[in-house]
Amino acid sequence: MSVSLYYRASRTVPLAAAEASAVARVVAARESSFPYPDEESLYLYENGGSEPDEIVAGSTKMPFDPDRVLPVIAHVLDSVTALRRALPGAVWRVHLDDLDVPWDEDGGYALPGTTNTP
Numbered sequence: 001m002s003v004s005l006y007y008r009a010s011r012t013v014p015l016a017a018a019e020a021s022a023v024a025r026v027v028a029a030r031e032s033s034f035p036y037p038d039e040e041s042l043y044l045y046e047n048g049g050s051e052p053d054e055i056v057a058g059s060t061k062m063p064f065d066p067d068r069v070l071p072v073i074a075h076v077l078d079s080v081t082a083l084r085r086a087l088p089g090a091v092w093r094v095h096l097d098d099l100d101v102p103w104d105e106d107g108g109y110a111l112p113g114t115t116n117t118p
Helices: 017-032 066-086
Strands: 004-010 054-061 091-096
Touching: 004 066, 017 066, 054 066, 066 091
Parallel strands: none
Antiparallel strands: 004 054, 004 091
16 A cells, blocks of 8 residues: 655646746755655646646655655655745645645644654
């Protein structure tokens, strides 16, 4: 059984060119710093997602190796935090299967009981 982290941002205004560039920069930077090249990292769907107002959407399947799960979750949540900060005004939903991941203005996204670096 696999577990996935899902993330999406919605708003009525599509991405501006500068915002699309900012998203691409975040994705490139976060991919280059991902610790496990053989695992799935931040993955954004084409065209922003399947819903009409989605401007960014994606998912990451968690690794089966228990020693890698928390580092992968932390890295991807840090990535989604950077994306959210690059796209002000969007409504975000981030969840690990059925568990919503809360947003903290100072710390960003983190699972309850953990912290990420902003």
